[in-house]
Amino acid sequence: MENSMFCYQCEQTAGGKGCTKVGVCSKDPDVAKMQDVLIYILKGVGFYGSCNLEKGNKIPQKIGEFFTEGVFSTLTNVNFDGERFIEYIKEANRVKKVLKESAGEVSNVPEGADFVSPETREGILNLPKVPNLGVMDDENLDMDIRSLREFLIYGIKGMGAYHHHAYILGEYSEEVVNFMFKAMGKTLDKNLTVEDYFNLNMELGKTNLKCMEVLDAANTGAFGHPEPTEVSVTRKKGPFIIVSGHDLRDLKDLLDQTEGKGINVYTHGEMLPCNAYPGLKKYKHLVGNYGGAWQDQQKEFDNIPGAIVMTSNCIMKPRDSYKDRIFTTSVVGFSGITHIPTIDGKKDFSPVIKEALELGGFTEDEKEKKITIGFGRNATLSHANEIVDAVKSGKIRHFFLVGGCDGARPGRNYFTDFAKQTPDDTIILTLACGKYRFNKLDLGTVAGFPKVLDCGQCNDAYSAIQIALALSKAFDCSVNELPLSFIISWYEQKAVAVLLTLLYLGIKDIYLGPTLPAFVTPNVLQVLVDKFNIKPISTPEKDLEEILG
Structure with missing residues (x-):
């Protein structure tokens, strides 16, 4: 039986609608099916995990780590190996059985919570149609509910990636894992409303802030604070x-x-x-x-x-x-x-x-070129007084946080052109691989600082947020009142988690590109516009004019 697929979790999804034959990422339908099955079992793991928590039962850390790795494994461009997914599926079946037994008697078990997958490749790929297993397997589901449900699941995947990197370095958060159990389990509940899902997404944003704080503590605890x-x-x-x-x-x-x-x-x-x-x-x-x-x-x-x-x-x-x-x-x-x-x-x-x-390696040295990095929160905020003075004296007019995921889709040259066109009295904070669009350009200095301040990986979004919060404190105003604009490029599910964190913090007027997520329906987008004034990028010239007046 030949499997079809449907996946629209990343920015480059086919036609801006969804990959149905093979992923733009090169994920084939068999691996896509295995990922869908794994996520479906993990929803049941989440449900029974939540039942245990409600009864005061502590969930073993090994189970929390497995759940974290399981959701992370389905993130875009992570794992394309079907044999590995069979092993994840076997372990997910086992873990769910353990949690179900320890939860004891449970009422109102949602459809799908007790699903047990076959554990062979043939059995998994030839599963008869299971309601709600794939993204589109519930034709009668309200489009906006589906949109917000997938928003939540992709946020969980992104947060799972952050938490995985944290516990590898010895920082494990029960708060983060317990929320992931709760949120994943809730996606099986057919009675959830648009408002319920919106609130869960905001709670994910809040929890992801904690998760990024834990990851920051793991990285800096192990290796010190980044230095210029x-x-x-x-x-x-x-x-x-x-x-x-x-x-x-x-x-x-x-x-x-x-x-x-x-x-x-x-x-x-x-x-x-x-x-x-x-x-x-x-x-x-x-x-x-x-x-x-x-x-x-x-x-x-x-x-x-x-x-x-x-x-x-x-x-x-x-x-x-x-x-x-x-x-x-x-x-x-x-x-x-x-x-x-x-x-x-x-x-x-x-x-x-x-x-x-x-x-054997390279046979000769290349003419050396260097770039400056290492402006994490510790390094940048050690100059907070100088930054504040430079803003007050007019030497720095505006800050742009230009960062996020890079990708291959045409239109990402927008971020290069935007960086080049920012005025000479403005500073660019950047993080994640989106910075490669301009980090090797010589854009000079502003008020004694490099014009481009590299804050780190997408995993270091906490650093950029802390810089913004510290500046708002120094200027005695909200982040939205700062001379600071967010120009975000997104690609995969970690960007979804970070976006939800920014929205939870009430940050408005975010420019998002190069395209808006295919999983966001017009109604959900309208809510984001109404509440947060989120907007798609247009042209660097137009957006700069709108921001700087």
């Missing part, structure tokens, strides 16, 4: 390993295992900010950053004489020219690619090291 740092973005002679994704722990372990072996380590994509952490930049063989944002990897990795490690999300279908030298680890998976597993809490990167040494 000049980073090389050019190639060095010698064997090398490129590390992409978001997982700081994986980078640290790889740096430990490559020390003294004559191997250069480069960050890639969202790993660029790692070069600013004291606990990571102390490694002399962490030599800089290679390439740009995630969507350029197929071109940038083509036939390179080195090894690549993908540590979390952002993997694209590997080309044959580098399929033999790319490795996955953690939650990332791609069929036919060597995976570095965690065994007894440790990873052995020796296959990656062996590959890098055998390939």
Whole structure:
């Protein structure tokens, strides 16, 4: 039986409506079906988890970690390996059984909560039609309810990614996990109204702020606060390993295992900010950053004489020219690619090291170019008085937070053009891989500061929020009254979680692009416009004129 699919969780979804034959991300219908099945079981896990919590039963951390990893595994560009999803599905069945038994007698069990999946590939792919399993499997569901339900589920996936990175470094939050159980379980409740779903989305925004705080504590607790740092973005002679994704722990372990072996380590994509952490930049063989944002990897990795490690999300279908030298680890998976597993809490990167040494690396140094990064909340707010004085004296007229996910869809040059056209007396705060649209341009300085202040990964959105809140306190006004505008590029589900956090904080007038989410119906969009004045980007000229008057 040939499976069709429907997925519209990312910005690049086919035709701006939904992928139905194969994902733009290259996810095939079989993997899409397995992801749908896993999410459906996790809804039941959420329901029975909530039942346990209501009865005062504590949920074991291992179950919370599995739930977190399960939702994260279905995020865009994370895992394309059907065999791994079969294992997730088996474990989800088991975990739900454990929670159901510990919950005891439960009344008003919603349809789907007791669903048990087959545990073979054939059984999963040939499942008879299950009501509500896929996004569109409930034809009679109100469109706005579906829209807000999917908004919530995608927010949970994004928050799951953040929480996963936190607990890998020893920071686990029961508050975050307990909300994920509650929210996921609620998506099985057919009696929820538009208002109920809207409130749950706002609660997710609130909980995600806590989650990002926990992640910030994990990263800075392990590696110190990022410091303003000049980073090389050019190639060095010698064997090398490129590390992409978001997982700081994986980078640290790889740096430990490559020390003294004559191997250069480069960050890639969202790993660029790692070069600013004291606990990571102390490694002399962490030599800089290679390439740009995630969507350029197929071109940038083509036939390179080195090894690549993908540590979390952002993997694209590997080309044959580098399929033999790319490795996955953690939650990332791609069929036919060597995976570095965690065994007894440790990873052995020796296959990656062996590959890098055998390939030999670059044969000569490239002419060096450097960019400045490391303006996290600690570094930026240490200059708060100077910033406030510069604003009051007119040296800084406005701040633009230009950041978010990058992607391949045409129209993202808007963010490059916007950055270039911002006036000379304005500063750009940026974070996430959207910064690659302009972070190598020489845009000069403003009031003694670099015009572009790089706040880090999308995982560091907490930093940018804290900078905004601190400035509002310094100026004794709300964030909405600050000379600050949010110009956000979105791509996947972590961006959904961050957007909900910004809305929970009451931040208005956010410019969002390059396109609005396909899962947002006209009615839901109207609510967002009415409550928060959220708006699609237009042209840099028009938007700048509207912002600056």
